[in-house]
Amino acid sequence: MANNHHPKLTASETALLWGSYQNDTLGVCMISHFLQTVEDEEIRPLLQFALDIAKQHLRKLTAIFKEEKHPIPIGFTKADINLNAPKLFSDTFMLYYIQGMGAMGLNTYSTALPNAARKDIRDYYTSCLHSSSELYNRTSDLMQQKGVFIRAPYIPYNEKVEFVEKQHFLSGWIGDQRPLTSNEILLLFANLQRNMFGHALLTGFSQIAQSKEVKHYMTRGAEISKHHMEIFHKYLTESNVETPMTWNIMPTASTEPPFSDKLLMFHTTAINALGIGYYGASLAGTARKDISASYSRLMIEAGEYSADGANLMIKNGWLEKPPSAPDRKALVKS
Template sequence: MENMKHETEHSIRLTSPEMASLWTSYQSDTMAICVLKYMLEEVEDSQIKTVFEYALELANTHIQTITGIFKEENFPIPAGFTDEDVDLTAPRLFSDTYWLKYLHVMTIHGLTGYAVALTTATRSDIRDYYTECNRSSTELYNKTIEALLSKGIFQRPPYISTPDKVEFVKKQSFLNGWFGDRRPLNSVEISNIFFNLNKDTVNRALQIGFSQVAKSNEIRDFMLRGADITFKHIEVFSSILHENDLPSALRLESEITNCIVPPFSDKLMMYHTQILVAAAIAFFGAGMAACMRRDLAVQYQRIITETQLYAEDGVNILIKNGWMEQVPQADDRKALAYI
């Protein structure tokens, strides 16, 4: 009976969300393998290296599992990224400190993606796979934060006083932002602002580093433009925190070396930038939805619009260079009717 049930479940086709999750995971994990291999060639700290080795082991396991599912489904294996997209002999581009903070942020992105993948999957084997991805990525997240704490380089979010009692909002002025007295930030707003600010510091350093090593002038200009945009976002978020006498995130530009030899292909660097930009838009949106001051919502909206325009230009560069693999899409019934 168990074998029959297993065979029946595996004869069910992949749904579009399952297909999307597996395809996206394949792209991200093949990219991660390239980046992690390079990291392991450059990292000197033994504790940090152990964390990266675990991350690489996970990424390789993911690719093996997804490839097996694709073969069972007669699904074409995506091109993704290969050893041609990384130069393991390239000099160090970032310090150990930066790479550890980078991996910490990327693990947060992975956990977010795996949660969505699990909750949109139906087939038991796909749910089992993403359940394991969530478990192992949580372990990786804990390893990164423990390493950051032990090295004394993890910046805790701002502290605020513990409330004395339960209170309820009594005035509409609670929503004020532009006019009248502005109330202090609440803990939810602080959490989202600091979270997005912290990720922006990692993203900006990556964009500057990529600008130093990009082969194409077009890619170099795109990275520098992104660094300028991210700088403005850092200034906005930092000023909001400072207005409330709260600390902002530490900057990471000093963790970039003077390397000008590209460790990664322009294709990989463009794709990497695009997935970080897409994630940023999603997290900015979450921050806007959770804020309760009108001025904060307007700031988020402006930042999202600016980031979306930048992302669109990035997509155009990928398409122009033939680097944008097409996501599986629905059949065009009208086009099929006229074949």
């Protein structure tokens, strides 16, 4: 006998699908404007590929929500984008952006897959992982061809296998500090690059924000990113590790907004939340106590910035409420 059992979505699956819908509608808006303003014809097909992926995702997500009779989120619509606005970001920035989309997708969907139970949801996130891999690889290939791919620093190969023999390996507060391990270099460099990208993104957002409060929030975020970059760069240079820099990704001088303030705020809080997660993982992967302490401080600073962003979104009615458990106490009183 065939098994026709079709369980409802779990809270985890609902959260994952709702978040995916928000992110994909955001992606459609951003990439649509990129396609209107890109000048390099070698980049255009990659932007189109990224846009097609986001739209394909939205069709599947919408079908799932309809089948479950679940309200379809609003996310971001044509009201949040002005396709006639001038170019805000360089073509090189666009490449970094869609490479970041691929990397973020790999991170997000690899977390989503083991938190999904239903086969159709697992199949969906498996396909998302494949498309994110292709997007990341195709973009990275083109970036290397164009000479704009930033490789992590090099260090000499070890001549033999060694084991840690002294507690000094974990220190870093006083006295001579040991050189960075390759894993610490990886984490510091990755966080440096992400903040470099965030600084460029928020600088552009600060130029086009319409509200004074939003403009101030974007400027503050750009300054935080710059401060964090300086800290990561300091640790790398102290160990004489060369830190190649991203170039030509700062925004144009345009001040005409292609995106709504609502979109700017959501995008900023979303990448800030990702950054906090990356800092947490970096903290767990770092042995030197001085660097661990820095990650802890930076997480607090990013958390305060995130909370202020959420309050600003609530104040303006921009924060769409995620699916939530019923308020049992309120139901009892009604």
